[in-house]
Amino acid sequence: MTDPAIDAPHIDAEALRERALTTLTTARTRTTLLTSCVEDPDLTAQHSPLMSPLVWDLAHIGNQEELWLLRAVAGRDAMRPEIDGLYDAFEHPRSERPSLPLLPPAEARAYAAEVRGRVMDLLESADFHGTRLTQAGFAFGMIAQHEQQHDETMLITHQLRKGPQALTAPDPEPVPLFTGPAEVLVPGGPFTMGTSTEPWALDNERPAHRREVASFHIDTTPVTNGAYQAFIEDGGYDNERWWTAEGWAHVRKHSLYAPLFWRRDGKQWLRRRFGVTEVVPPDEPVVHVCWYEADAYARWAGRRLPTEAEWEKAARHDPATGRSTRYPWGDADPAPEHANLGQRHLRPAPAGSYPAGESPLGVRQLIGDVWEWTASDFLPYPGFQAFPYKEYSEVFFGPEYKVLRGGSFAVDQVACRGTFRNWDYPIRRQIFSGFRTARSAGDV
Template sequence: MLDLSPQDLRAHATEALTRARARSTALTDAVDDEDLVRQHSKLMSPLVWDLAHIGSQEELWLVRDVGGREPLRPDLDEIYDAFKHARADRPGLPLLGPADARAYVREVRDKSFDVLEKAPLSDGNALQRNAFAFGMITQHEQQHDETMLATHQLRRGEPVLHAPAPPARRTGALPSEVVVPGGAFVMGTTAEPWALDNERPAHETHVAAFAIETTPVTNGAYLEFLDGGGYTDPRWWSEEGWAYRAEHNIVAPRFWRREGDQWWRVRFGVHEPVPHDEPVVHVSFHEAAAYAAWAGKRLPTEPEWEKAARFDPATGRSRRFPWGDDEPTAEHANLGQRHLRPAPVGAYPAGASALGVHQLIGDVWEWTSSDFHGYPGFRAFPYREYSEVFFGPEYKVLRGGSFGTDAAAIRGTFRNWDYPIRRQIFAGFRCARDLTAAERG
């Protein structure tokens, strides 16, 4: 969406907002009102809270701030302020019921589209320029859609979400790893119109040469760690990770269980054998780091991950996406809740990076070893609570998006973060390693 005219920007923003709302509607219409107001896990909000929160944020930023309109429901501001109420406490709030929440988000959206028609997108303030605020709200809604999808995974009962299977593997045998050359590359972005504050600014970063796995770690590979006693041997775990594993009796990825001599999983209400060729998902940072140690490797740092994803050695430039600068399509990556599961490794050869690394976008969020911090020259915009308040060693960075991430909410520079104990998110990983002296030459 680089260098669009105001007319094309309006069309692009309208399509992005409409697609997000269609997904929010599908996720909330899939269950009855009783399920909408129920808290399916203390880790998550009731689905009806997410829906009204989406509307509340849209009202604050698009209707009031960009549009300068009178507030619709100022009484809802505190109820749907994510920083004032922990998820576990939200069911006790005077939430809008399903019918009122749906009516509220419809009314807000009607006014937002009216604002979009009148906003000066080629100039104006920073929220209006390039339709940034509309992109921010699109990404916010899609992020909550992925959160609601995670709530559906935690929900008990018969399956209510359905999607076709992802494509089968479309490559032959791939090398297990590739070497990423050492040297400087441009990390982050200054030019991407809808990039969020923590992705900015573009800056030169030096990374020593290293090796990274060509694909995410598969269930089959992870089973070798599990069946080899990886969850019972503290040698592979950090002190913090081992203590958390022991306290919570974690013995496998979340949603897995052993039946006889086979491992099974529950996936959106479907009980099925664990497929060996898909990337492992629903593992914490601690589990990912333990596997990497067991394998004699480590997790990549965030700069290493981004260089593997974006660096083109033929030109020396950083691409927008692993495959180039074009927006993602169904040939590039498993995104947008299209398949409700990770695709087998090797399913998206068109999405490989210039260095030959596959499935860096979509399928599973990938844990890195890096803490979440701002880049040199970081400036909070448009509010500190989007990312700055999370900077510090408490959070680890994840990159690349998952099968539940929409294309509007992912790019080669996009940064996600979470606590290292999180397992309900759609997170997996790939390993990296330092080069040997012989490999370094």
């Protein structure tokens, strides 16, 4: 599929080269921190059957970079063809990966570093025209996004890891308790969903298309821990009426009673966060809830989860111009005042933070802090075409997966924008997932 932005004749090669260099370097700096802050036994151990050993992620990052940049783009021979199968995410489920003959930590680091060195040489003379893969530096952007996605995955593994604290980061700036309106009205009408002009957008974000959305109200901020505690205290986990049949069966089977990592201590709730036990802060967005929990809370509150189209309209539609912007605040890349991204903090910021990042309608924290569950299944857009491989998106389309939007504190800006789509099973709680609720305009 031809993309008009990528086919633009006037490509600033030096600007693209600098962007690719910056995003690749930023990703590798984070990868290095996540894999150097613990000893080798923690790198090779599997801290949860839901996650790979950290050392697998490290070598997988290098292998994908070699596969797409050195082989597919540069046409070079495989450096270590014997390891391709070990690091093919579709060949071995995560639960089996510890039993594979994986590269040990020192060898995995050396392999990833050698690949990166060759990629840096390639980048110096890269042609940003030519094939669809190379136009506008797409392949470099795809690999930077891939590494940052695994950096988020590795941070999830760190959260699941038992033992003392290994990662630290400053907390977000404190803000006054948010006293603005609880919800915002998003007027009905058409808007442009998806993109055909974002050079590094992935296949499931494409193509741009018109979508009609009826008027609805959406929460100004994500649902907070304090609000979610009210659901718990009201017996939300014990009342079948709030749950779908599948959700209720899941709650009963696994004895769920609160978000993952929470436990009650007398009259207060505590949580474990990256090796530290702390009192649950009431004004932070709730995190580590599955889709079933988010949906049940919304029903209890007399509301519902927003659809994916509603979420994107709230995040991108500017009613003054009728345009869909790249981000809620406009087209500019995220800056620290806009959103909590990039693992610079290891927790969500308090609800109501980042007024500079709000949408034209006044909705806050749509980007960063927590991935937000939507009501929608993960499905292709009209005119979707898989690129550059079906296994990125196409094999996941269907009702088994629910869409999450907006990114979290753990994701970098290169892998987060107003059109970016994430997806997971509705039972997943180890991810940095929260939500906000909505209601149709005619509902009371």
